[in-house]
Amino acid sequence: MTDLPIDPIAIDVGKLLNKTVTSLYSHLVTRPTGRAVRMAIATQLQSAGEQSLSLIDLSEVVIIDFSCADEVVAKLLQEYQDNEVHDAFFVFRGVHEPHRDQIEVVLVRQGLAAVVETDPGNFQLLGVHSDREDRVWGVLEARGMLAIDEIDSVFDDLEDRKTLESLVHRGLAFRSLISGRIHSLSRLVEHLM
Amino acid sequence: MALGAEKTLFDARHLRWVDPNGMVALLVAGSVAAKAQGGRPRLGLPESADVIGYLGRMAFFEAAREVFDFEAPGRRSAGSSSDVLLEITRVAANADVHEVVDRVQGKAGAILASKLGYPTTAVVQFSVILSEVCQNIIEHAEAPGWVAAQAYNWARRLGRFVVVISVMDVGRGFRGSLMDQHSARYADRWGDTTALEAAFLHGLTRFPDSGRGQGIQQIRRQVRRWDGAITIRSGTARIGQVPEWDDTPPLVDGLAPLPGSQISIILPARVTP
Numbered sequence: 001m002t003d004l005p006i007d008p009i010a011i012d013v014g015k016l017l018n019k020t021v022t023s024l025y026s027h028l029v030t031r032p033t034g035r036a037v038r039m040a041i042a043t044q045l046q047s048a049g050e051q052s053l054s055l056i057d058l059s060e061v062v063i064i065d066f067s068c069a070d071e072v073v074a075k076l077l078q079e080y081q082d083n084e085v086h087d088a089f090f091v092f093r094g095v096h097e098p099h100r101d102q103i104e105v106v107l108v109r110q111g112l113a114a115v116v117e118t119d120p121g122n123f124q125l126l127g128v129h130s131d132r133e134d135r136v137w138g139v140l141e142a143r144g145m146l147a148i149d150e151i152d153s154v155f156d157d158l159e160d161r162k163t164l165e166s167l168v169h170r171g172l173a174f175r176s177l178i179s180g181r182i183h184s185l186s187r188l189v190e191h192l193m
Numbered sequence: 194m195a196l197g198a199e200k201t202l203f204d205a206r207h208l209r210w211v212d213p214n215g216m217v218a219l220l221v222a223g224s225v226a227a228k229a230q231g232g233r234p235r236l237g238l239p240e241s242a243d244v245i246g247y248l249g250r251m252a253f254f255e256a257a258r259e260v261f262d263f264e265a266p267g268r269r270s271a272g273s274s275s276d277v278l279l280e281i282t283r284v285a286a287n288a289d290v291h292e293v294v295d296r297v298q299g300k301a302g303a304i305l306a307s308k309l310g311y312p313t314t315a316v317v318q319f320s321v322i323l324s325e326v327c328q329n330i331i332e333h334a335e336a337p338g339w340v341a342a343q344a345y346n347w348a349r350r351l352g353r354f355v356v357v358i359s360v361m362d363v364g365r366g367f368r369g370s371l372m373d374q375h376s377a378r379y380a381d382r383w384g385d386t387t388a389l390e391a392a393f394l395h396g397l398t399r400f401p402d403s404g405r406g407q408g409i410q411q412i413r414r415q416v417r418r419w420d421g422a423i424t425i426r427s428g429t430a431r432i433g434q435v436p437e438w439d440d441t442p443p444l445v446d447g448l449a450p451l452p453g454s455q456i457s458i459i460l461p462a463r464v465t466p
Contacts (some may be wrong), residue, residue: 098314
């Protein structure tokens, strides 16, 4: 990973919830709670430089409601989507079946997509994405990384290559500014899991 | 309140049966009377030991102390019930929503599984429903409310167990909450019915944030998945999402005015093929 200008960080939302709001709260419910957790995540990212990749870990969260999912997932992504100062990438871990619906709903509502771990080691695109985006993302996910000179051979269809660019633009894949390689986000946070 | 002024009496002495909607509605009615007369009304407690015991198990008396003047019942009201998912809980702040969600974790899963035949993971969706309906009070009513949930056997009406969730507040109602942002587009059609339709059917909210307004929509979706019923009453109107087994009209207007709002959710036991 020598061509990567970022050092991925892990953010445990369960611990953050206790530290940020109050130790009495063990569930990610209510909008003010979600807002406080999102702001705590943003605070951690302030020291990350111009680019960051965060593994947002929801594994220890038992309940997450729609209001909190909107704050902690959708608004977090929105906040950095058009941020010209800070280029932030996110992977959401522990999006098990009980959380999946709430997170998917808020992503779709805002026209967003995210890379999520639904079961240990199993990553998916969740939210708004086309079949082509899903397929191209799946190829990158399986390979882990694509060098510049591999892209044309792996994706001989121009539309697929455009889609790969779109995934980078949407924050669903990472391009190294040093080597130009395109990395799957899950592979970049693998060592944190 | 001036000396000698008469207090309203809520005479419940002959009450034979009451469900979560009735208990929470009694608290709302008492609150309205208290506000109107400037002091707590009196409550005549039921003579039935069964009803008193049930009210006790639902923690009615703890909530009622802030609303009514009444003689404390004896120890016969003590005890717990395996059918009580959530005792009557006052909701006025976000901390109360956390308390509600915390409290149902212990037994809701077991009751939903044993009485309704839902998967054990249903406790998460059930908690999400409770969280969102309680937040509706805080964010839209701008006044306190109460929530309660209980499982019981609808033997005659449906032939199976149901869980009833009741949420009521004494706030400004849906029309009041949405008026500033949305009344203009409805012009002279604006009223309790159009306000309920706007929130219930179209997900409108008084907040400009596009992430808002999802709560009721997602509750409706989950209730439909469980073949349940949900109704919201506010002002003089009531709107609902009615399953096949229920003959409640989906929209009613001209009801007696209800200050605030009432959300009632009925979740029936699964029918196994």
